[in-house]
Amino acid sequence: xxxxxxxxxxxxxxxxxxxxxxxxxxxxxxxxxxxxxxxxxxxxxxxxxxxxxxxxxxxxxxxxxxxxxxxxxxxxxxxxxxxxxxxxxxxxxxxxxxxxxxxxxxxxxxxxxxxxxxxxxxxxxxxxxxxxxxxxxxxxxxxxxxxxxxxxxxxxxxxxxxxxxxxxxxxxxxxxxxxxxxxxxxxxxxxxxxxxxxxxxxxxxxxxxxxxxxxxxxxxxxxxxxxxxxxxxxxxxxxxxxxxxxxxxxxxxxxxxxxxxxxxxxxxxxxxxxxxxxxxxxxxxxxxxxxxxxxxxxxxxxxxxxx
Amino acid sequence: xxxxxxxxxxxxxxxxxxxxxxxxxxxxxxxxxxxxxxxxxxxxxxxxxxxxxxxxxxxxxxxxxxxxxxxxxxxxxxxxxxxxxxxxxxxxxxxxxxxxxxxxxxxxxxxxxxxxxxxxxxxxxxxxxxxxxxxxxxxxxxxxxxxxxxxxxxxxxxxxxxxxxxxxxxxxxxxxxxxxxxxxxxxxxxxxxxxxxxxxxxxxxxxxxxxxxxxxxxxxxxxxxxxxxxxxxxxxxxxxxxxxxxxxxxxxxxxxxxxxxxxxxxxxxxxxxxxxxxxxxxxxxxxx
Numbered sequence: 001x002x003x004x005x006x007x008x009x010x011x012x013x014x015x016x017x018x019x020x021x022x023x024x025x026x027x028x029x030x031x032x033x034x035x036x037x038x039x040x041x042x043x044x045x046x047x048x049x050x051x052x053x054x055x056x057x058x059x060x061x062x063x064x065x066x067x068x069x070x071x072x073x074x075x076x077x078x079x080x081x082x083x084x085x086x087x088x089x090x091x092x093x094x095x096x097x098x099x100x101x102x103x104x105x106x107x108x109x110x111x112x113x114x115x116x117x118x119x120x121x122x123x124x125x126x127x128x129x130x131x132x133x134x135x136x137x138x139x140x141x142x143x144x145x146x147x148x149x150x151x152x153x154x155x156x157x158x159x160x161x162x163x164x165x166x167x168x169x170x171x172x173x174x175x176x177x178x179x180x181x182x183x184x185x186x187x188x189x190x191x192x193x194x195x196x197x198x199x200x201x202x203x204x205x206x207x208x209x210x211x212x213x214x215x216x217x218x219x220x221x222x223x224x225x226x227x228x229x230x231x232x233x234x235x236x237x238x239x240x241x242x243x244x245x246x247x248x249x250x251x252x253x254x255x256x257x258x259x260x261x262x263x264x265x266x267x268x269x270x271x272x273x274x275x276x277x278x279x280x281x282x283x284x285x286x287x288x289x290x291x292x293x294x295x296x297x298x299x300x301x302x303x304x305x306x307x
Numbered sequence: 308x309x310x311x312x313x314x315x316x317x318x319x320x321x322x323x324x325x326x327x328x329x330x331x332x333x334x335x336x337x338x339x340x341x342x343x344x345x346x347x348x349x350x351x352x353x354x355x356x357x358x359x360x361x362x363x364x365x366x367x368x369x370x371x372x373x374x375x376x377x378x379x380x381x382x383x384x385x386x387x388x389x390x391x392x393x394x395x396x397x398x399x400x401x402x403x404x405x406x407x408x409x410x411x412x413x414x415x416x417x418x419x420x421x422x423x424x425x426x427x428x429x430x431x432x433x434x435x436x437x438x439x440x441x442x443x444x445x446x447x448x449x450x451x452x453x454x455x456x457x458x459x460x461x462x463x464x465x466x467x468x469x470x471x472x473x474x475x476x477x478x479x480x481x482x483x484x485x486x487x488x489x490x491x492x493x494x495x496x497x498x499x500x501x502x503x504x505x506x507x508x509x510x511x512x513x514x515x516x517x518x519x520x521x522x523x524x525x526x527x528x529x530x531x532x533x534x535x536x537x538x539x540x541x542x543x544x545x546x547x548x549x550x551x552x553x554x555x556x557x558x559x560x561x562x563x564x565x566x567x568x569x570x571x572x573x574x575x576x577x578x579x580x581x582x583x584x585x586x587x588x589x590x591x592x593x594x595x
Contacts, residue, residue, distance in 0.1 A: 055480050057479060057480075075480060076480075077476075077477070077480045079474075079476040079477065083474060083475070083476040083477075084473060084474045085345075085472060085473055085474070088345055088469075088472050088473045088530075089345070089527075089528060089529050089530050089533060090469065090473055090529070090530060091529060094469075095473065095474070098470055098474070098477065098481070101481040101482060102481060105482070106463075106464070106466055106467055106482065106484050106488075107463070107466075134528055134529065135473070150477075154481075
């Protein structure tokens with residue numbers, strides 16, 4: 001086993017979204033190297049958006065991401081499977097071999113050693129002998145195994161998985177979780193968006209429960225409480241085009257009233273957007289979130305709407 | 308039989324020139340067309356082939372039937388429409404297929420109008436259907452140069468172009484080459500449409516890109532095999548059309564495209580991969 005040096009990923013008052021509407025709202029926290037973090041929350045909670053922010057595909061509307069994220073060489077990302085065109089006539093070997101992109105790039109030739117590495121990665125996920133098969137002939141579980149083999153080849157210190165086990169049977173999930181644990185033991189940071197709470201409790205020591213903002217971030221058992229889950233379900237999903245601009249990231253005026261959010265209407269469900277009174281779990285090793293008063297932003301960013 | 312096949316080429320230089328032109332169009336068109344089809348852009352190619360018309364027509368109106376002016380004009384018009392359709396699709400509610408269809412209709416109408424104002428019906432027929440039997444040396448050199456550039460460019464950018472089709476999200480996370488290689492691909496596409504325009508005219512220019520590629524889909528399971536089959540189909544259909552046109556005294560461009568069309572229709576029904584026959588004949592199944 002080769003040790004991997006991952007950097008911590010630091011989210012500093014991060015707001016991500018589309019068209020000025022926040023999908024991830026004022027998120028602050030730290031993902032430690034080697035952590036296994038599950039991101040959980042209802043549909044529309046901003047989980048995939050957060051991953052897009054981490055890979056640098058989406059620029060923050062406010063706040064920032066620093067540390068070991070946002071740079072190509074340090075990240076391996078498994079998107080949801082529907083992004084792949086399985087009708088494209090490429091073989092499993094070709095698909096998995098693209099994990100070597102960082103080493104071979106656009107022009108580099110594939111040698112015999114690369115072929116060996118691809119076969120080895122396929123063996124790791126139980127797909128030995130599938131090299132010549134067309135991608136379109138794989139089952140959903142086999143395709144996911146192939147994508148995990150590709151991640152293995154990428155040899156990245158940070159691995160992001162977007163709903164890796166949706167529509168995957170238990171046997172496949174157990175095999176792939178073995179691989180995920182191995183990545184973590186090698187010192188890689190693994191962040192996975194998941195829906196299956198039982199799987200999260202069984203396999204992931206750290207959890208971020210979010211409903212646009214963080215409801216809880218820390219040890220899985222302390223985050224996935226019935227109370228927290230009920231609060232996550234209370235999130236309003238629709239964007240409100242008439243929502244006022246969020247004052248937590250004031251542009252041009254820093255008279256301090258941006259720290260008080262009581263005047264905002266947070267919609268039904270009674271949750272509060274800005275974290276002062278969240279039951280965050282503090283002081284754990286590994287990943288943890290801190291409720292933190294946002295400071296006036298020094299960099300001018302466009303204001304975003306509040307809901 | 309041998310004489311039927313070889314005689315015209317031995318006897319006439321214009322037939323040999325047409326053969327060389329078809330060879331160039333086939334070699335470049337096959338890989339480009341396969342990538343185009345796999346990106347679900349066959350119709351985009353068709354639309355673009357009309358988009359080059361106003362450029363060639365304006366060049367014709369200003370400079371007459373000048374190869375270089377019409378080539379540059381067509382390339383500029385095609386490039387401008389690609390950019391305009393792309394920008395408009397990103398800036399407005401319309402999708403790229405809708406913007407491109409709008410632009411190509413406008414282009415076709417404008418181009419036909421300009422040619423009609425300036426020239427005769429013979430010239431218009433030349434614009435619409437090309438003149439593969441009248442390829443002079445400079446035109447042939449241009450077509451061959453475009454084919455060489457295409458093969459070179461595709462060889463260079465093959466990996467990002469294929470990955471951008473299979474898994475664009477992944478390509479974005481490992482490399483910045485997606486957008487530039489796509490842009491280069493579109494430039495090569497416009498160049499090949501201009502080459503096709505000289506031989507086949509604006510209405511059929513895309514024929515050597517689309518028909519061989521979709522035919523190859525029924526004969527090969529992997530990408531390399533498809534490109535190989537597409538090249539053979541393009542060359543075979545082109546030569547068959549050329550000979551048919553010579554012996555039966557019918558227009559050459561349509562004859563070649565119709566031969567490709569025959570190959571396509573036969574493959575739809577009889578090809579070994581995913582054809583009507585292949586999907587409806589269950590056959591014996593294996594044990595595992």
